[in-house]
Amino acid sequence: MEDLLAARAQMAMSLAFHIIFASVGMAMPLLMVIAEALWLKTGAKVYLLLAKQWAKGTAILFAVGAVSGTVLSFELGLLWPGFMNYAGPIIGMPFSLEGLAFFLEAIFLGIYLYGWERVQRYAHWFAGVMVLISGTLSGIFVVTANAWMNTPTGFSIANGTVTDINPVAAMLNPSSFSQCLHMCLAAFLAVAFATAGIHAYYLRRDRSNIFHRKAFAIALTVGSVMALLQPISGDISAKRLAKHQPIKLAAMEGQWETVHGAPLRIGGIPFEEFEETRYAIEIPKALSFLVHADFNAKIMGLKEIPKENRPPVAIVHIAFQLMVACGIVLLVAGCLGGWLAWRRKSLPIEGWYLRFVTLCTPLGFIAIEAGWTVTEVGRQPWVIYNIMRTADAVTPMPHLIVPFLSFTVLYIFLSIIVIILLRRLFRSTLAKAVSAGKI
Amino acid sequence: MFEFEFCIAGVMLISLILYVLTGGADFGGGIWDVFATGARANAQRKLITEAIAPIWEANHVWLIVIVVLLFVAFPPAFAAISTALHIPLTLMLIGIVLRGSAFVFRTYDVKEAGEHEPDRNEEREQSGPAYRRWSRVFAGASIITPIMLGVTLGAVATGTIHVNVENGQVDTDFVSSWLAPFPFAIGFFTLTLCALLAAVYLTLETEDSALQEDFRRRALIAAGSVGVMAWLSFMLSAEGAPTIRRGLSSSTWAICFHIITGTVSVTGMWAIWKRRFRLASALVPIQVGLIIFGWGVAQYPYLVAPALTFSNSAAPAVVLRLLLIIVGVGAVIVLPAFYYLYVVFKGRRRT
Numbered sequence: 141m142e143d144l145l146a147a148r149a150q151m152a153m154s155l156a157f158h159i160i161f162a163s164v165g166m167a168m169p170l171l172m173v174i175a176e177a178l179w180l181k182t183g184a185k186v187y188l189l190l191a192k193q194w195a196k197g198t199a200i201l202f203a204v205g206a207v208s209g210t211v212l213s214f215e216l217g218l219l220w221p222g223f224m225n226y227a228g229p230i231i232g233m234p235f236s237l238e239g240l241a242f243f244l245e246a247i248f249l250g251i252y253l254y255g256w257e258r259v260q261r262y263a264h265w266f267a268g269v270m271v272l273i274s275g276t277l278s279g280i281f282v283v284t285a286n287a288w289m290n291t292p293t294g295f296s297i298a299n300g301t302v303t304d305i306n307p308v309a310a311m312l313n314p315s316s317f318s319q320c321l322h323m324c325l326a327a328f329l330a331v332a333f334a335t336a337g338i339h340a341y342y343l344r345r346d347r348s349n350i351f352h353r354k355a356f357a358i359a360l361t362v363g364s365v366m367a368l369l370q371p372i373s374g375d376i377s378a379k380r381l382a383k384h385q386p387i388k389l390a391a392m393e394g395q396w397e398t399v400h401g402a403p404l405r406i407g408g409i410p411f412e413e414f415e416e417t418r419y420a421i422e423i424p425k426a427l428s429f430l431v432h433a434d435f436n437a438k439i440m441g442l443k444e445i446p447k448e449n450r451p452p453v454a455i456v457h458i459a460f461q462l463m464v465a466c467g468i469v470l471l472v473a474g475c476l477g478g479w480l481a482w483r484r485k486s487l488p489i490e491g492w493y494l495r496f497v498t499l500c501t502p503l504g505f506i507a508i509e510a511g512w513t514v515t516e517v518g519r520q521p522w523v524i525y526n527i528m529r530t531a532d533a534v535t536p537m538p539h540l541i542v543p544f545l546s547f548t549v550l551y552i553f554l555s556i557i558v559i560i561l562l563r564r565l566f567r568s569t570l571a572k573a574v575s576a577g578k579i
Numbered sequence: 580m581f582e583f584e585f586c587i588a589g590v591m592l593i594s595l596i597l598y599v600l601t602g603g604a605d606f607g608g609g610i611w612d613v614f615a616t617g618a619r620a621n622a623q624r625k626l627i628t629e630a631i632a633p634i635w636e637a638n639h640v641w642l643i644v645i646v647v648l649l650f651v652a653f654p655p656a657f658a659a660i661s662t663a664l665h666i667p668l669t670l671m672l673i674g675i676v677l678r679g680s681a682f683v684f685r686t687y688d689v690k691e692a693g694e695h696e697p698d699r700n701e702e703r704e705q706s707g708p709a710y711r712r713w714s715r716v717f718a719g720a721s722i723i724t725p726i727m728l729g730v731t732l733g734a735v736a737t738g739t740i741h742v743n744v745e746n747g748q749v750d751t752d753f754v755s756s757w758l759a760p761f762p763f764a765i766g767f768f769t770l771t772l773c774a775l776l777a778a779v780y781l782t783l784e785t786e787d788s789a790l791q792e793d794f795r796r797r798a799l800i801a802a803g804s805v806g807v808m809a810w811l812s813f814m815l816s817a818e819g820a821p822t823i824r825r826g827l828s829s830s831t832w833a834i835c836f837h838i839i840t841g842t843v844s845v846t847g848m849w850a851i852w853k854r855r856f857r858l859a860s861a862l863v864p865i866q867v868g869l870i871i872f873g874w875g876v877a878q879y880p881y882l883v884a885p886a887l888t889f890s891n892s893a894a895p896a897v898v899l900r901l902l903l904i905i906v907g908v909g910a911v912i913v914l915p916a917f918y919y920l921y922v923v924f925k926g927r928r929r930t
């Protein structure tokens with residue numbers, strides 16, 4: 141394997157691994173804080189038990205998130221010294237703010253996880269709120285760094301060197317708002333539905349189990365709200381792309397020709413050798429309408445730029461379809477749940493609905509991975525859009541295949557262990573929950 | 580002298596000291612996990628686990644702060660170090676990943692298994708096969724990681740990472756800067772420092788005087804090893820790191836500095852011997868802090884000798900000023916929270 145390819149693969153693998161744990165670190169505190177607040181308010185023991193059990197799972201996942209994040213911080217230099225040498229000062233601000241947020245997150249998480257008996261009830265709940273806030277902030281900060289790679293601002297270039305650095309402007313670049321919003325919603329959505337799915341699985345075996353009923357209710361409510369908001373925020377992202385990264389949008393849609401009134405394609409396979417997208421269902425003029433609110437608006441096509449500057453179109457297009465498909469299924473799940481609950485004035489625990497939600501367990505995470513593939517692969521061949529090519533950023537270190545394979549094996553191993561431990565945790569939760577159900 | 584870049588460099592040095600004093604001691608805990616022996620082996624392991632469980636993730640963030648400050652404030656240095664020292668840094672990262680995950684896996688593997696069989700008592704749980712397997716990984720990783728951290732710092736000090744200041748290219752074979760006696764001496768020196776810190780802190784973590792004795796003995800052994808490694812590193816620096824050697828031996832302040840560090844170390848050892856554990860756990864961190872501080876000052880004015888100094892590798896002043904503001908605000912927010920964490924988990928034993 142060529143070194144550049146190995147470096148890209150290692151970066152992609154490390155990020156894809158980290159993002160799962162990072163999402164959990166952002167979103168589980170929300171669920172725990174809600175459960176604990178309900179305990180403080182109602183005094184019902186089941187909520188306390190719920191918060192404690194969720195905290196145990198979070199402890200495992202958070203530790204893996206923290207160590208895999210550390211790997212990423214170093215990998216920026218280990219793999220892309222050229223990029224960091226260039227971009228370090230410009231995007232340093234979000235990274236240093238992120239460091240601050242990590243501190244608060246790790247400190248209050250320590251108090252939250254191990255301090256049940258050591259601090260007062262309200263101080264404990266407050267620690268949970270702090271974890272939620274600082275976790276979300278750390279996600280936001282790092283995504284602004286990524287947004288800058290998509291729409292670099294806040295500096296100018298004179299004779300090939302960077303001058304006039306304005307780190308604040310770099311952080312508040314045109315993509316920051318839409319990407320951060322979309323990522324935060326994605327984390328809450330994916331984690332809430334995964335949680336709801338797991339509890340739905342256990343509820344199907346024992347409908348009267350009060351522990352799983354409460355857990356399902358909290359997670360499904362959070363997930364449904366996020367599922368409603370996510371397509372709106374995705375639309376904001378797409379509009380921003382049309383303005384700032386039209387080629388990425390063209391790749392997402394498999395749009396080769398520049399036209400007025402471009403269609404929205406569902407499915408289909410873009411063929412780079414023929415420069416066209418085949419087998420897609422086309423909704424006439426819908427794309428133009430969605431991104432410009434005008435059925436005849438002009439959409440730029442891939443043929444507009446030379447071949448060597450185009451991203452791998454098929455990957456981007458298919459990943460985008462996958463993300464949207466997952467989003468729609470989750471939206472349906474959320475709306476159905478709301479409708480059932482409203483009609484029956486109680487928790488929707490019909491067997492078929494529980495099975496449906498169980499099947500939704502991985503969808504949010506699949507959408508997150510697919511969405512990041514769209515963003516990152518769609519930016520190729522640039523690491524900093526229109527400024528630095530990925531090939532120019534890579535380290536001169538030879539044999540990069542070795543660290544790539546080592547980290548891959550390590551992460552596969554960790555994933556297996558995490559799954560085994562979580563399964564064991566759920567089983568023992570089950571044992572406890574049954575006894576709690578008899579309270 | 581008091582330019583922004585020196586302020587940032589100072590913050591980095593303080594962060595490194597705090598990282599070794601807190602995170603380093605967590606690694607030290609792992610080292611003593613390997614050497615948990617005798618009738619109280621399980622009690623020792625339990626003490627170590629309970630001492631580090633709530634705080635290690637917060638302690639670990641100091642390392643991230645150092646890396647972030649390095650790449651924001653001194654980007655060419657970050658690029659050069661992570662290119663030339665790719666291999667030891669990667670080994671350190673693997674160590675970090677395995678240490679952290681094995682530690683939580685170990686905690687949750689036994690607890691949850693135990694819930695199925697409530698009749699299993701804790702003692703037996705801790706000697707169960709899953710616990711022992713994870714302990715081995717945790718302990719091994721706790722040894723590799725500080726060694727590799729020390730090797731990295733030692734390699735930076737050798738002055739063999741040649742950077743072309745014009746274009747930032749590093750001239751390196753990726754191996755010879757770090758695969759040498761001096762960096763490894765620093766690696767093992769770091770390891771002994773971590774072991775010493777952990778043993779001294781652990782004497783305060785328990786009321787059980789037998790356990791205290793165990794860790795007292797370990798602290799004495801570690802303090803002796805620190806002395807040996809300090810001497811060995813200093814000897815090897817003549818050839819391995821001439822710049823540092825000059826900084827550490829030629830000037831009057833250097834002599835005074837050696838005398839102070841030496842006095843603190845010997846007094847610390849005496850305090851351990853006399854079972855003045857509270858005093859020892861104040862003196863030993865000062866000793867370790869002084870050692871790292873001395874190294875940092877001896878590096879001056881080079882960040883990555885011979886080409887990169889603090890001044891010629893610094894990011895533009897706007898960036899540094901903003902960074903300092905963030906560091907200042909961050910300190911006001913983080914330090915009280917960090918203190919609170921320690922009060923919650925470490926304060927009680929004092930009363």
Ligand code: HDD
Nearest residue numbers: 319322323326371374375377378467504507508511512515
């Ligand atoms: C639960 C996850 C999830 C779901 C259901 C969706 N997305 Fe998404 N999407 C992401 C998770 C995500 C993401 C992983 O978080 C990305 C990657 C980068 C980013 O900012 O968000 C993303 C990126 C992303 C981008 C590219 C932004 C860029 O390159 O900067 C667009 C245009 C959309 N999304 C649009 C949508 C639309 C129209 C959806 C309709 C249902 C949708 N997403 C559902």
Ligand code: HEM
Nearest residue numbers: 161162165166202205206209210212213242246275279282
């Ligand atoms: C979109 C991508 C990312 C998001 C949303 C994100 C978010 C988070 C969150 C919420 C955490 C808290 C720990 C946890 O939950 O396990 C975390 C940990 C961490 N992340 Fe990421 N991250 C992302 C990518 C990155 C990247 C690219 C880097 C490196 C430059 C990075 C570095 C870290 C580090 C060092 C930690 C450990 C902090 C600690 O010890 O507490 N992350 N990340």
Ligand code: HEM
Nearest residue numbers: 148151152155156159282285286512516517520522523530
């Ligand atoms: C966590 C979610 C993310 C995922 C799943 C992800 C995925 C990827 C993928 C698939 C690539 C390889 C692209 C290719 O070579 O075709 C890549 C490259 C890269 N990503 Fe991301 N990314 C994420 C977030 C981030 C963030 C937050 C940052 C920076 C702050 C970042 C920085 C980079 C860099 C520097 C590269 C290498 C250069 C390049 O290939 O353009 N990524 N990522």
